[in-house]
Amino acid sequence: MLKNFIFLILKSIRHRPIRSWLTVLGVIIGVMVVVTIMSLGTGIQNVISKQLNQFGNDLIIIFPGKLTESMAGFIGGMRFRDADLLNLKKIPGITTIALADIATFTVEFQGEKKSNTTHGMTWAGTKEIFEQSQGFKLAAGDFPRDDNVPEAVVGDYVANEMFKKKMGVGDEVIIKSKRFKIIGILGKTGNKEDDSSVFMSLNNQRMLTGNYAGVMMAMVRVDPRYDKEIIAEEIKFELSKQSVVEDFTVITPAKIARLAGDLLSVVELFLITLALVSLAVGAVGIMNTMYTAILERTKHIGIMKAIGASSLSILLLFLIEAGVIGIIGGLMGIAFGILLSFLLSLGFASLGVQGMFSFASLDYLGFATVLIVTFITGIVSGILPARQAAKMEPAEALRYE
Amino acid sequence: MKVSTEKKNKQPAQEPGNNEMLDVVCGMDLSEDDSIVEESYNGKIFKFCGEHCSERFKDNPEKYQKTPILRLEDLWKTFDMGGAKMHILQGMSINIWDGDFVAIVGASGSGKSTTLNMLGLLDKPTSGKVLLGGREVSSVVDEEKARLRSETFGFVFQQYNLIPWLTAYENIVLPRMFAAKTIDDKEVAARIEQVGLAGRVLHRPFELSGGEQQRVALLRALMNNPRIILADEPTGNLDSITGQNILTMLIDFNKKQKKTLVIVTHDSAIAKQADLIITMKDGKVVCDHYNHMKYYA
Numbered sequence: 011m012l013k014n015f016i017f018l019i020l021k022s023i024r025h026r027p028i029r030s031w032l033t034v035l036g037v038i039i040g041v042m043v044v045v046t047i048m049s050l051g052t053g054i055q056n057v058i059s060k061q062l063n064q065f066g067n068d069l070i071i072i073f074p075g076k077l078t079e080s081m082a083g084f085i086g087g088m089r090f091r092d093a094d095l096l097n098l099k100k101i102p103g104i105t106t107i108a109l110a111d112i113a114t115f116t117v118e119f120q121g122e123k124k125s126n127t128t129h130g131m132t133w134a135g136t137k138e139i140f141e142q143s144q145g146f147k148l149a150a151g152d153f154p155r156d157d158n159v160p161e162a163v164v165g166d167y168v169a170n171e172m173f174k175k176k177m178g179v180g181d182e183v184i185i186k187s188k189r190f191k192i193i194g195i196l197g198k199t200g201n202k203e204d205d206s207s208v209f210m211s212l213n214n215q216r217m218l219t220g221n222y223a224g225v226m227m228a229m230v231r232v233d234p235r236y237d238k239e240i241i242a243e244e245i246k247f248e249l250s251k252q253s254v255v256e257d258f259t260v261i262t263p264a265k266i267a268r269l270a271g272d273l274l275s276v277v278e279l280f281l282i283t284l285a286l287v288s289l290a291v292g293a294v295g296i297m298n299t300m301y302t303a304i305l306e307r308t309k310h311i312g313i314m315k316a317i318g319a320s321s322l323s324i325l326l327l328f329l330i331e332a333g334v335i336g337i338i339g340g341l342m343g344i345a346f347g348i349l350l351s352f353l354l355s356l357g358f359a360s361l362g363v364q365g366m367f368s369f370a371s372l373d374y375l376g377f378a379t380v381l382i383v384t385f386i387t388g389i390v391s392g393i394l395p396a397r398q399a400a401k402m403e404p405a406e407a408l409r410y411e
Numbered sequence: 412m413k414v415s416t417e418k419k420n421k422q423p424a425q426e427p428g429n430n431e432m433l434d435v436v437c438g439m440d441l442s443e444d445d446s447i448v449e450e451s452y453n454g455k456i457f458k459f460c461g462e463h464c465s466e467r468f469k470d471n472p473e474k475y476q477k478t479p480i481l482r483l484e485d486l487w488k489t490f491d492m493g494g495a496k497m498h499i500l501q502g503m504s505i506n507i508w509d510g511d512f513v514a515i516v517g518a519s520g521s522g523k524s525t526t527l528n529m530l531g532l533l534d535k536p537t538s539g540k541v542l543l544g545g546r547e548v549s550s551v552v553d554e555e556k557a558r559l560r561s562e563t564f565g566f567v568f569q570q571y572n573l574i575p576w577l578t579a580y581e582n583i584v585l586p587r588m589f590a591a592k593t594i595d596d597k598e599v600a601a602r603i604e605q606v607g608l609a610g611r612v613l614h615r616p617f618e619l620s621g622g623e624q625q626r627v628a629l630l631r632a633l634m635n636n637p638r639i640i641l642a643d644e645p646t647g648n649l650d651s652i653t654g655q656n657i658l659t660m661l662i663d664f665n666k667k668q669k670k671t672l673v674i675v676t677h678d679s680a681i682a683k684q685a686d687l688i689i690t691m692k693d694g695k696v697v698c699d700h701y702n703h704m705k706y707y708a
Contacts (some may be wrong), residue, residue, distance in 0.1 A: 014588040018577075025576030313572045316533055316630060318561025318589040321553045402559075405534035407523075408572070 015323075018323040019331045026306075029299060031315035034321040036295030038290035041343025041384055042350060047281040048376050048391040049351035053366035054277070056115055056183040058270050066236055069143050069265045070242050074255045089224035094252040098228075101244045102155035103236030108135030109217055119173045126168065128185070128208045130215025133157055137227055139200060146204075151179035157211035165196040183208070186218045200364045224254070238262045289384070292339065293391045300395035311399050312407025323399040328396030329389050336388020340381045348372065432531040436464035437687060439505025439696045440484055460696075461641045467687070474508060478545040478699030480671055481530055482505035482638065488525055488694075499525045501694040502704040503539070512665045512672045517691035523675045524643050526691065530673060531564045531641045532556045560608075561590045565632030567661070569644035573616040579627045580612035586634040587616075604629055606660065622653035629660055639671040640664060646678065 021386065023030045029248045032041040073097065076086035092109060101109055111130040116123050137153040149169075154161040169177040169192075177183075181192045199205055205358065216222050230245065232238050249258055304311070311324055319327075355367030432442040436459050441447050448459040452472050459465040470473055488500040500522050515523045528534040529541055530550060541549035548559060566572075571665065573582045581650055583603070584594045603609055606626045616624055625645065632640055642661060646654030658681060665672035674681060681689050690697045 011588075011591045014591075018588070021576050021581075114595045309572070310574055312533075313574060314585070314589065315557065316531070316560060316572070317586040318557055318635065320557035320589075321591055323557070403534055405528040408533070408568075 015327055015330055016334075019327060019334055021262040022303075022307075022331065023334065026142050026303070027199070029302065031334065031359040033295050033299035033335050034342065037292040037336060037339025037384060037388070038343040038346060039079045040285070040290075041380055044282075044285040044346050044380055045279060045286040045347025046328050046354070047278075047285050047378075048373055049348060050354060050366055051278055051281070052371045052373065053351070053355060053368070054274065056365050056368075056371065058274060060304065061405045062231050067139070067143075068232050068238070069139065069243065069263065070230040070232060071227065071261045072230065072245065072249070072258060073261075074258050076257050078257060088255045088257075089226060090228065090255050090258070091252065092250075094249065095228045096224065098245055098248055101241060102242050103233045104230055105233050106231035108124055108132050108139050108229045108231075109212055110136075110227050110229060111212060111219075111225050112227075113215060113219050115185045115208075115218065117168075119177060119181070121174050122173050123176075124172055126172075126208050127206065128201070128210060128215060128218075130210055130212040132212050135229070136209075137203065138229055142397060143231055146199060147197040149195045149197040153272045154193050154211060159211075160188060160190045160214055161210070162190040163195040163196060163209040164196040165190055165205040165209075167202070168232055169195040172206065183402065188218065190214070190324035201360060202363070239264065256338050258298065259272070268293045275370060289387060292384075293387045295330055296335055296391035296393065297333070299359060300328060300392045304328070304330070304395045304399045308399075308402070308407050308410035312404045313336075315402075315404035325396045325400040329392050332388040332392025332396070333385050334388075336384045336386075337381065337390075339388075342386035343384070344377050344380065428467050432458065433504065434458060434460045434464050434474060434506075436467050436506065436508075437689065437696070438479065438484075440485065440504045440522075442504065460704055477509075479506035479542075480509040480544055481617065481673075482540075482542040482545075483526070483529055484540040484542060486526075486529055486541070487537045488522075488529070488534070489537040497700060499694050500529070500536070500539075503529075503695065505689055505696055507671060508687075509638075510665070512662065512684065513684045513687045514685035515672070515675045515689045515691060516677070516679075516682050521691040522638055522694040523691055525694075526689075527641050527643050527673065527675050530639075531566060532560055557589075557629045561586060561635055562624075563638050565635070567625070567628050567632050567635040567640065567642040567645045569647040571616070571628045571648075573622070573624055575616050578613050578615055579608065579619060579623075582616070582627055583612070583630045583634060588632060590635055592635070599634075602633070606630060619651050620653075622656065625653075625657050626648060626660075629657065633664065637670070640674065642674045644670070644675055644677045645678065646676075646681070 017391060029165045070091070074090065095109055096107060102275075109132050113128050113130065115126060116126050117126045117128075123153050133154050135155075140153070145181050146350045149166065151163070153163060164177060164183075165313075177192055177195070179192055179195060183192065184190075185208075196204070196209075212225065232241050232242075239262055249255075249260070314324065314327075315321075358364075358366045432440060439460055441458055441460060444460060446461075447467045448461060450457045450459065450465055450468060452468075456685070457475075459468065483503050486500050486503040487498065490497045490499060503522070503526060505526070515526055517523050525534065527698060528690060529536055529549070532541065536549050539549075540547050543559065544565065548556070549683055551559075560566075573579075574585065578583065580599070584599060587594050592641050594635070596612070600609075602610055606629070608623060608626055608630070611619060611623055616627070619627065625648075629645075632642075640661060645661065646657055649657060661672055662684065664670055676682055
């Protein structure tokens with residue numbers, strides 16, 4: 011019986027190819043969005059986790075302004091005094107303090123000029139933080155040893171892609187009429203911002219900016235035997251004694267992870283809502299098609315009932331048809347969703363965000379659930395029109411033209 | 412057997428359904444008729460709407476002591492047309508006897524097709540009863556109606572009513588699919604061969620001529636070996652030769668296989684071949700079943 015029904019349904023679907031495919035398309039879009047979100051959601055988590063590891067799980071960052079208004083702190087030009095930050099070294103457990111400043115300059119290389127972010131930092135602490143906490147590796151050259159020599163380290167993108175000619179160790183760049191020797195080139199970090207930066211000593215950057223009054227931020231490295239949260243509290247206590255920057259933020263890796271997690275939850279919730287709306291649109295599409303199909307086939311329903319089809323058979327015919335549309339749309343939606351995720355991940359990769367997608371991390375159980383939900387959505391969408399079709403008296407249906 | 416005939420004036424009106432006032436042959440209610448023919452048989456008085464029914468009774472009185480295979484009893488069908496009531500059938504009562512060829516005739520809008528739909532359980536009456544072998548079936552559950560339509564009735568329509576997306580073969584075997592019965596391909600092939608459709612079965616309806624489509628519809632109607640064939644203007648859309656071929660097949664089914672055949676028709680030539688003609692006017696059976704002949708003469 012079921013075999014006969016499936017046969018009749020497939021024949022019926024093939025009889026109205028355009029309408030059937032448009033309905034399937036509605037479901038495909040809904041499922042594709044869900045699958046893309048599921049696939050990239052895992053990728054986003056992986057990338058964030060990678061970024062957090064790169065950030066260093068033994069680092070504490072200090073910057074002006076409240077956490078919720080951190081950009082205002084930077085833009086507002088609030089700066090810590092060097093001494094206030096360096097004084098933190100007395101806190102037990104702090105092994106290194108690197109002071110850092112950020113600026114934007116035009117960098118000239120072999121006659122070509124590009125705007126770049128430059129990071130000015132005290133090399134002594136930075137080298138240790140780069141290599142041990144953040145896992146930055148030098149692809150070539152070395153880190154500078156003297157804060158007063160005009161030397162710079164550049165990111166992978168700056169060295170290899172930003173300029174027409176590739177940059178090498180020993181080459182020179184001109185920043186604000188001053189020549190800097192490229193002494194090291196960082197390997198690809200996977201972070202577009204880091205890969206596009208030029209790193210120089212704080213002294214050199216101050217000379218370029220002419221601003222010798224304090225720094226924007228500091229990175230503090232903590233001995234792993236100490237509790238970072240307690241040290242962060244001690245830093246806050248010490249900094250509360252200075253009055254230059256009244257509002258400041260001391261942020262630990264755990265706090266960043268929490269913030270990223272919260273952000274990810276919000277993003278996921280938004281995307282899932284979007285996906286559910288898409289699925290609902292697909293469901294309305296199925297319902298619309300089923301209603302239209304019933305109107306179109308009212309007379310045929312009458313014929314089928316006249317030759318012995320029961321109301322239950324008609325109900326099943328339409329429900330299975332709706333379910334089949336759901337399943338076909340679901341399967342194709344999953345395939346297209348995976349393809350879209352893959353293509354998006356290629357796009358993200360070209361922007362410097364690696365590892366957004368991998369076949370190994372696909373949630374196949376989740377996809378199976380999506381497929382079941384789609385099938386059920388199809389059936390539920392088909393219930394109303396199918397019931398209407400089943401209830402019709404054969405003569406009433408036969409009169410329909 | 413002793414049968415005597417007597418013509419009487421109109422009897423006082425009685426409640427419909429009172430067997431005393433029913434024509435035992437055609438089943439119509441005689442309570443409002445102007446004249447009734449009476450026959451006595453085995454000491455019992457039987458009333459008839461006219462000479463025709465009386466003659467049929469006299470030919471085989473034993474047959475009419477049994478239960479008719481189909482009976483409509485005081486059947487009403489009313490449609491609500493935007494508040495106005497439209498009575499399509501008005502207290503319709505008829506008997507259909509097993510193995511008979513019955514023609515239902517009448518002008519357009521007289522209720523012929525609605526009557527056929529009621530006989531075949533395709534429509535629900537507003538009131539009244541449909542009796543199949545004495546069993547009231549108009550109020551049975553839908554699944555049972557579907558079973559009866561599948562096993563007892565075969566339908567042939569003027570518009571053929573084939574499913575357009577199925578091939579001729581698939582249309583023919585569709586009733587067996589719905590009845591969840593196995594399909595004997597050899598038997599189906601033999602039947603297809605018999606009606607001259609071999610080589611056409613893989614075509615879809617729009618690729619077939621009207622006559623071919625009606626033969627497909629006829630084979631479909633016979634697929635579950637029904638006891639009764641109900642045909643609504645089966646030759647109405649066909650040329651005379653094709654129409655006659657289809658009619659011959661239907662009459663063969665009635666005469667050779669002794670199955671009941673009910674045809675709704677406008678064609679007097681078809682009606683003349685029937686065992687019983689039921690003439691309808693304004694949703695009622697007219698007293699003299701052969702009244703229609705004057706319209707066709």
